[in-house]
Amino acid sequence: MEKEEILKKALSGDIRSFQTLFAEFQHPLKSYLYRLLTDRNDVDDLTHDTFIRAFDKISTFQQESSLKTWVFKIATNLAYDHLRKLKRWPADAQDQGARLAIGTPDIQQSFRIVHQTSGAGAYDMKEHIDFCFTCISKTLPIENQVALILKDVYDFPVKDICLILEKTEGVIKHLLHHSRDTMTDIFDHRCALINKNGICDQCSQLNGIFNPKQNQQEQRMKLELVKESGKFDRAALFALRTTLIKAIDPLHSPGTDLQDIIMRCTRTAIADVGDFFEPANSHAK
Known part of the structure; x- marks a missing residue:
C-alpha cells in the first residue's frame, strides 16, 4: 500500500495504519527522548503517551509538516512538561x-x-x-x-x-x-x-x-x-x-x-x- 494511502487511513482513525507510520520513526523518537530525559522508564512512558496523544489528535494534523515532525512536537511538549519540574x-x-x-x-x-x-x-x-x-x-x-x-x-x-x-x-x-x-x-x-x-x-x-x-x-x-x-x-x-x-x-x-x-x-x-x-x-x- 502506498504511504499516502496509509496516511489517509490513519487520518480517518485507523489505528493500524497509524501504528505503521509511527513505527517508521519510533527508534529515533525514543533515542531523542532518552537524550532529553536520561531515564529509560520515562522514555517508555512518554513514547506511549506520545502515541496515544498523537492518535487521539490525528484529525487535527493539517500536513503542514511531515507526520514525524508533528509527532516529535507532541513528544517534545510532553518531555518539556516533565523536565521543567526538574533542575538543570x-x-x-x-x-x-x-x-x-x-x-x-x-x-x-x-x-x-x-x-x-x-x-x-x-x-x-x-x-x-x-x-x-x-x-x-x-x-x-x-x-x-x-x-x-x-x-x-x-x-x-x-x-x-x-x-x-x-x-x-x-x-x-x-x-x-x-x-x-x-x-x-x-x-x-x-x-x-x-x-x-x-x-x-x-x-x-x-x-x-x-x-x-x-x-x-x-x-x-x-x-x-x-x-x-x-x-x-x-x-x-x-x-x-x-x-x-x-x-x-x-x-x-x-x-x-x-x-x-x-x-x-x-x-x-x-x-x-x-x-x-x-x-x-x-x-x-
Missing part, C-alpha cells in the same frame, strides 16, 4: 557521579556485574563521548537543549524546529548559536581528549577499568576528535563530536546497558532521582 544539571554532574561511585562499593559492583553479564555491557570510548554530550547538554535551558539536539544530532531543518518549539527562525538560530557556544565552552574547560588542561579524562579512565588490556593512548588516537584537537578549531571540534554522536543510538549499542547504569548513578548523585537501586528497565528492544 550542573557542568560537574559527571564528577559528582564519579565521586558517588568511588565512594559506594555496591555501585561499583553493579557496574562490574552489568559489564560482565549484559550483552550490552561493553565499554567503548565513543559511546562515553555520547554520554558526556548528553550530560553537558542538560546544563542548557530546555528549549536550547531541544533545538540543539534536533538540529545537530537528528538533522531536523530549522523550519521544522520552528514548528516544534513554536518559535521564529531568528529565535531558533539564536538558541542554536548560544547552545553551541555554551557547550563548546564547557568542553574546552573539561575535556582532556581535546585539551591537555581539561579536568575530565573519564573516557580514558573508564576504558582502562573495563578494558584493562587495551593501550589507552592507542584507543584515544583512533578517534578523529583527538586527531584534530591539536588544531583546536572550536567549531570543527564541536562538529566532529556531533558527527560521532549521530552514529550512536544510546538505546541500541554494544554498551548501552553500562552507559545507562552510569547515567543512573549520575542522576542519583545530583539528586535528579531517588534511590540508585530502584529497578530500571533492562536493555531496550
Whole structure:
C-alpha cells in the first residue's frame, strides 16, 4: 500500500495504519527522548503517551509538516512538561557521579556485574563521548537543549524546529548559536581528549577499568576528535563530536546497558532521582 494511502487511513482513525507510520520513526523518537530525559522508564512512558496523544489528535494534523515532525512536537511538549519540574544539571554532574561511585562499593559492583553479564555491557570510548554530550547538554535551558539536539544530532531543518518549539527562525538560530557556544565552552574547560588542561579524562579512565588490556593512548588516537584537537578549531571540534554522536543510538549499542547504569548513578548523585537501586528497565528492544 502506498504511504499516502496509509496516511489517509490513519487520518480517518485507523489505528493500524497509524501504528505503521509511527513505527517508521519510533527508534529515533525514543533515542531523542532518552537524550532529553536520561531515564529509560520515562522514555517508555512518554513514547506511549506520545502515541496515544498523537492518535487521539490525528484529525487535527493539517500536513503542514511531515507526520514525524508533528509527532516529535507532541513528544517534545510532553518531555518539556516533565523536565521543567526538574533542575538543570550542573557542568560537574559527571564528577559528582564519579565521586558517588568511588565512594559506594555496591555501585561499583553493579557496574562490574552489568559489564560482565549484559550483552550490552561493553565499554567503548565513543559511546562515553555520547554520554558526556548528553550530560553537558542538560546544563542548557530546555528549549536550547531541544533545538540543539534536533538540529545537530537528528538533522531536523530549522523550519521544522520552528514548528516544534513554536518559535521564529531568528529565535531558533539564536538558541542554536548560544547552545553551541555554551557547550563548546564547557568542553574546552573539561575535556582532556581535546585539551591537555581539561579536568575530565573519564573516557580514558573508564576504558582502562573495563578494558584493562587495551593501550589507552592507542584507543584515544583512533578517534578523529583527538586527531584534530591539536588544531583546536572550536567549531570543527564541536562538529566532529556531533558527527560521532549521530552514529550512536544510546538505546541500541554494544554498551548501552553500562552507559545507562552510569547515567543512573549520575542522576542519583545530583539528586535528579531517588534511590540508585530502584529497578530500571533492562536493555531496550
